[in-house]
Amino acid sequence: MPSFLKAVKGTKGGSLISIEVSPKASANAIAGFNEWRxxxxxxxxxxxxxxxxxxxxLRFLSDILEIPSENISINSGARSSRKTIAIKGLPPDECARRLEAAHGRR
Known part of the structure; x- marks a missing residue:
């Protein structure tokens, strides 16, 4: 299983997740981890x-990370496929664990 922890950084009071989003998919899903990026x-x-x-x-991440939607925001990249997502109240190791648990699940 990929190490999603490499995409998650700790911040004061939470985490930042580096993501790449592909819109217009057949369903919402964690597709994987891009080791290079x-x-x-x-x-x-x-x-x-x-x-x-x-x-x-943001709705999808709220669901899979099991945190309220008000604790998730786009930190950078609102108009780009590459984004940094800010997560309040969830440490990096737990954030990565929940992302890994949701990998491949729809």
Whole structure:
């Protein structure tokens, strides 16, 4: 299993996750870990139009990380497929563990 911990950095009070998002997928899913870029690959069903994919991404992460949606935000990359997501109240090791547990699950 890939080491998602390489994509998660600790911050004061939480974590930052480096991700690469692919919109217009058949379903929301953690697709894998890109070792070269150090990013978690995530597919979302929504289109990248008027923030739809970003909203779907945050809902999906809230669900799989089992944290309230108000504890998740886009730190950088709102208009890019490469993003940094800020997670409040979840340490990096636990964040990576939950991402790994959701890998491949829809």
């Amino acid at each position: 150090g990013t978690v690959e995530i597919r979302v069903a929504a289109e990248a139009r008027e923030g739809e994919a970003n909203r779907e991404l």
